[in-house]
Amino acid sequence: MRFLLLLLVGVCVSCLSVAQTAEIRGFVYLKTTGEPAIFTNVYLKGTTLAAKTDVNGFYSITKITAGSYTLLSTGLGYDTATAKISIKDAEKLTKNLYLNEASVNLNTVDINSERTEALTDVRISTTKISPKQINQIPSVGGQPDLAQYLQVLPGVVFTGDQGGQLYIRGGAPIQNKVIMDGMVIYNPFHSIGLFSVFDVDVIRNVDVYTGGFNAEYGGRVSAIMDITTRDGNKKRFSGKASASPFISRVVLEGPLNRYEEGKTSSSFIVTGKTSYIDQSAKTIYKYADKDGLPYTFTDLYGKVSINGSNGNKVNLFGFNFTDKVAYFSPATLSWTSRGFGTNVVLVPPSSSALISGNFAYSDYSTALKESSGKPRKSGIGGFNAGLNFAYFFGNDELKYGVELLGFRTDFSFTNAANVNISQETFTTEIAGFARYKYVSGLLVVEPSFRAHYYASLSELSPEPRLGIKYLFTERARLKIAAGLYSQNLLSATSDRDVVNLFYGFLSAPENLPKQFDGKDVTSALQKAQHVIAGVEYDITRNFTINIEGYIKYFNQLTSINRDKIYDDNVNNASKPDFQKKDFVIETGIAKGADAVLKYENRQLYVWLVYSLAYVDCYDGIRRYNPHYDRRHTVNLVTSYKFGKNKSWEADVRWNFGSGFPFTKTQGFYEKNDFSEGINTNYTTSNGELSLIYAELNGGRLPYYHRLDIGLKKKWKFGKYLEVEAVTGATNVYNRENIFYFDRIRYTRKNQLPILPTAGINISF
Secondary structure, three states: OHHHHHHHHHHHHHHHHOOOOEEEEEEEEEOOOOOEOOOOEEEEOOOOOEEEOOOOOEEEEEEEOOEEEEEEEEEOOEEEEEEEEEEOOOOEEEOOEEEOEOOOOOOHHHHHHHHHHHHHOOOOOEEEEOHHHHOOOOOEOOEOOHHHHHOOOOOEEEOOOEOOOEEEOOEOHHHEEEEEOOEEOOOOEOOEOOOEOOOHHHEEEEEEEOOOOOOOOOOOOOEEEEEEEOOOOOOOOEEEEEEOOOEEEEEEEEEEEOOOOOOOEEEEEEEEEEEOHHHHOOOOOOOOOOOOOOEEEEEEEEEEEEEOOOOOEEEEEEEEEEEEEEOOOOEEEEEEEEEEEEEEEEOOOOOOOEEEEEEEEEEEEEEEEEOOOOEEEEEEEEEEEEEEEEEEEOOEEEEEEEEEEEEEEEEEEEOOOOOEEEEEEEEEEEEEEEEEEEEEOOEEEEEEEEEEEEHHHOEEEEEEEEEEEEEOOOOEEEEEEEEEEEEOOEEOOOOOOOOOOOOOEEOOOOOOOOEEOOEEOOOOOEEEEEEEEEEEEEOOOOEEEEEEEEEEEEEEEEEEOOOOOOOOOHHHOOOOHHHHOOEEEEEEEEEEEEEEEEEEOOOEEEEEEEEEEEEEEEOOOOEEOOOOOOOEEEEEEEEEEEOHHHOEEEEEEEEEEOOOEEOOEEEEEEEOOOOOHHHOOOOOOOOEEEEEEOOOOOEEOOOEEEEEEEEEEEEEEOOOEEEEEEEEEEOOOOOOOEEEEEOOOOEEEEOOOOEEEEEEEEEO
């Protein structure tokens, strides 16, 4: 209550301070396409009044004294846009600006934009990703992909090229929320870990929050990935076609109602990509697997954008993603994800608010048939909706909103003891949040509060959060963040499984143990606490360093019980909970530090990351390191442009990781099922070969490291036609990184070997 009162007082003081001053707001667009110009500077010439555009190209400059001014907007690669304005007391003036391509491309504007953000935003545990950065990673088959870039981020652990998942600062995949234009995406990665479901050419911006995120985001206890897609070309029909030994893809876009300054316009963009590596590998990469690499996927996406003359906007979008992997061992898996949605941006003429809203429905279903013959099935489907309001007071900002989710989960699983675990639930969640950013001299303070109500559990989770940045100087800045987090969803996969091809969902678990570690279990929610501190320093205008230390305490986690051997009924009332309950309770702690060095100019981009991490779990009986507990990680990315018009580009990526934990084999024995009861002759009947395991995750696998390289060359023909040839190789020195070990057959399966590739991209 005290937190809310202080927040309210701050809002009132800020509102009163701007009551008699004027405001200029609007959008900045790229003149060539009509696309919003994101993260560019807008300012009044001869004053210190300025703003930065957001992902919609929106800006707002407040606290303006009545008078005449020159309004300017600058962006990397574009000439400065100017407009003469005259404004009265308390007037709310709307003015859109349009950027033209510059004849000389300078990088000073881009650096200034980043510096403005560094001085006015807390920006802790946050990485902004643009399509330009994704393209600087050596691409597999000439196809850059978000999944490949995420693997080099600080605090991110990727468990493998095949069947790998992303673990972010100790959080499992189910604890990381992925959002695309407000829609929840339940599985963003394909079974071959080199590709995501997102096409790089439709991405406008990606914000990755690895911890300490504010109250605008909820429903997950570890991390957030927020993806914004771009609109189709509003000026002309255009597209791109790509082909490689791995996949082919096509992007088509254009106007439905051609864009003109100050008028309503609309556009479309559609994308499709499909893999055929399962077929091409039989010829090109036969040495990797004589039967071909068993992966195939198809992704379809479409979007229609309608833009009003004053900046109001409506987007309609939909997708269909499919994936199949056909390993004879350990599994055969397939999944399908479908969805549609809409989001809006409104700028009321008589209000200072920027209003945004979204509604979406998505469905995800997956099935896994294991070599043991025991199937797993999972599905989740439902809607999510939100409505947000944002107000700007100089560099200060108030944002609040509501979020509503409703979904159904359906799950069935048979464990090693032939006990079936199944669940079907209907879940509703509603949440409200308020966030206020206060900027004053050397201090940036961002308190926020989220109230998340889980209706199916009749449980309210109050979640205060706080971010602070202190500027020692403009070049050296200290930042801290802390908060409480909760979630209802849990994974249909145990994180004790080394190879997690199956990615299913459960919610609102009811069959929980009554006690954990001697204490009563009073909540079915998973909960976490984050504390993060760091320092960022601009060594030079082009060279920055960022160091952060973090602790995530997962004070309650829920996991499927792989050790259940009894049904939970009156006949087994005396059995311990860990042998009869469908789920188990655990706690965990993730702690570590990340260091990032970044250098960037017109020709050279260098990104160097070192991460130190410790992850420990406790299930009430034993303490153990989960299989993704990687102690040391190093990522190096270098991109260099050269030649006439910088038409050549060389890219290098090197990844190093210390060994993952694994459970050693202690021995073997023959398991007889005594199918004939007491008449079974165990001396002549044949049993199954079974294992005796050593301490859970008591061993460590060998170190992982991989070098990827790429070389690109561009040719331009006329005004619009561009051809790009790409060549390169994944795992250049053919490192044998382990994928999994078949204990029964005593054979080792490695990650991908060296894969030389070539591709071509044609844009028009």
